[in-house]
Amino acid sequence: MTLSKPDKNQVFLGTFIHSKSLGELEYLHNTAVCVDASGKIVAIETNCNQQKAVETLYARLGWSLDNVSVTLTRDGRQFFFPGFVDTHVHAPQYPNIGIFGKSTLLDWLNTYTFPMEASLSSIPKARRVYTQCIRQTLAHGTTTAAYYATIDVDATNLLADLCYSMGQRAFIGRVCMDHLGPDYYIDESADQALAATRATIEHIRRLDSNFELVSPILTPRFAPACSVETMRGLSELQKQTQLPMQTHISENMDEIELVKKIFPNSKSYADVYDTYGILNEKMILAHAIHLTEEEADLIAERNSKVAHCPVSNSALSSGVARVRWLLDKGIQVGLGTDMSGGYSPSILEAARHAKLVSNHLVMPGGQLDNLWQEERDKAKLSVDEVLYLATRGGAQVVGLADKIGAFEVGMQWDAQLIDLNAVPAEIAEDDFTTHGNVDIFGWEKWDERIAKWVFNGDSRNTKKVWVRGRLVHQQT
Numbered sequence: 001m002t003l004s005k006p007d008k009n010q011v012f013l014g015t016f017i018h019s020k021s022l023g024e025l026e027y028l029h030n031t032a033v034c035v036d037a038s039g040k041i042v043a044i045e046t047n048c049n050q051q052k053a054v055e056t057l058y059a060r061l062g063w064s065l066d067n068v069s070v071t072l073t074r075d076g077r078q079f080f081f082p083g084f085v086d087t088h089v090h091a092p093q094y095p096n097i098g099i100f101g102k103s104t105l106l107d108w109l110n111t112y113t114f115p116m117e118a119s120l121s122s123i124p125k126a127r128r129v130y131t132q133c134i135r136q137t138l139a140h141g142t143t144t145a146a147y148y149a150t151i152d153v154d155a156t157n158l159l160a161d162l163c164y165s166m167g168q169r170a171f172i173g174r175v176c177m178d179h180l181g182p183d184y185y186i187d188e189s190a191d192q193a194l195a196a197t198r199a200t201i202e203h204i205r206r207l208d209s210n211f212e213l214v215s216p217i218l219t220p221r222f223a224p225a226c227s228v229e230t231m232r233g234l235s236e237l238q239k240q241t242q243l244p245m246q247t248h249i250s251e252n253m254d255e256i257e258l259v260k261k262i263f264p265n266s267k268s269y270a271d272v273y274d275t276y277g278i279l280n281e282k283m284i285l286a287h288a289i290h291l292t293e294e295e296a297d298l299i300a301e302r303n304s305k306v307a308h309c310p311v312s313n314s315a316l317s318s319g320v321a322r323v324r325w326l327l328d329k330g331i332q333v334g335l336g337t338d339m340s341g342g343y344s345p346s347i348l349e350a351a352r353h354a355k356l357v358s359n360h361l362v363m364p365g366g367q368l369d370n371l372w373q374e375e376r377d378k379a380k381l382s383v384d385e386v387l388y389l390a391t392r393g394g395a396q397v398v399g400l401a402d403k404i405g406a407f408e409v410g411m412q413w414d415a416q417l418i419d420l421n422a423v424p425a426e427i428a429e430d431d432f433t434t435h436g437n438v439d440i441f442g443w444e445k446w447d448e449r450i451a452k453w454v455f456n457g458d459s460r461n462t463k464k465v466w467v468r469g470r471l472v473h474q475q476t
């Protein structure tokens with residue numbers, strides 16, 4: 001597939017749906033969104049059609065007809081939606097998705113994960129795996145991903161190169177782990193882990209000097225795998241570079257016990273990160289399932305963010321994160337696939353799962369089943385809310401809330417065109433042509449169409465995907 005360069009101004013016309021706030025999607029019909037050649041949204045006009053766009057908008061923007069490309073939605077079945085943000089994903093684990101048996105975190109890491117990650121020091125293998133991971137996540141509408149790579153610098157740099165050339169907005173983390181790992185997959189020392197991290201930062205600086213599309217992200221794997229010197233060193237490096245950081249927290253009970261054993265003087269798991277200077281507003285914490293009240297308050301105070309990974313949390317039997325509780329504390333939350341703890345490259349799958357596991361919390365036998373009815377209802381997430389987490393919430397988590405996650409003037413055109421299957425009024429018996437699982441009969445209200453998409457949609461519904469105005473995926 002040849003990808004079109006955003007060398008033209010573009011107009012997108014029709015139906016746009018995005019999050020206005022946590023609990024409310026906004027539906028904009030008969031709307032024009034104008035995107036300049038740099039990929040920035042420069043005008044949004046409601047009550048507009050193609051003719052009106054040409055007559056008024058082009059004149060206002062100083063655009064001429066021959067230098068604008070136009071994309072329209074088809075009535076009732078198509079809409080533009082902001083690109084998804086995957087706030088937590090391990091690219092080298094992509095070949096393992098779906099392979100986890102009955103394992104839980106610590107044995108899963110040793111059995112499946114570390115061997116696969118170590119094997120990606122082979123550059124041809126890394127190229128194959130990373131290319132397919134990026135293709136699949138783009139095809140599922142993920143326009144921004146916060147990636148963990150591996151300890152290998154060359155393969156990590158390759159992931160950055162591929163995201164850049166394939167057009168996915170990405171944060172690339174060279175993984176630091178100098179403690180407790182297997183002999184075949186461990187950093188020799190804190191100094192070596194930090195030097196390797198700096199090498200990747202320099203590589204990405206050469207690739208994309210202002211980190212506009214691809215940015216490094218500091219990546220201590222998790223407390224059990226990092227020496228105190230590594231965490232302190234990354235804290236210093238962050239002060240120098242202002243880069244974001246990502247790690248795991250409180251995912252699994254055995255992991256939490258391990259952290260207690262390694263750091264007997266720390267008050268809690270969150271306190272370990274706080275003590276070594278890495279719990280701050282640039283930190284993305286994945287999972288955050290079994291946090292105590294004090295830990296959640298500390299995370300809120302430090303303004304650290306949470307990547308909620310419900311598919312992974314179910315697959316590895318880790319537990320159910322209390323998203324409403326985190327949000328009520330003012331913590332910003334996004335969604336992560338956490339491949340291959342999670343079995344799916346789809347943030348839509350993560351959104352649907354986020355909704356379902358929030359129900360599990362309050363079912364009989366669930367963690368919060370002793371609450372009053374009103375509070376039980378409140379703990380459940382709505383369709384609008386999980387779509388917020390998938391877009392605007394994710395944008396907040398990766399520090400790009402002013403750039404992506406919605407359709408607003410000044411933001412980037414990071415978007416997907418969604419197409420649902422319109423069932424014809426007259427169905428011929430011998431003619432079963434369909435694309436995807438979402439059948440629209442025509443009588444559904446728009447919020448019902450969206451609910452049907454969330455629960456039955458998949459990549460077949462993702463017709464086109466753009467990042468910074470550039471077409472980075474289209475169905476053939």
Ligand SMILES: Nc1nc2[nH]cnc2c(=O)[nH]1
Binds near residue numbers: 105109113222
């Ligand atoms: N889900 C998950 N948790 C982790 N904790 C430390 N490393 C990992 C990982 O690769 N995946």
Ligand SMILES: [Zn+2]
Binds near residue numbers: 341
């Ligand atoms: Zn993870």
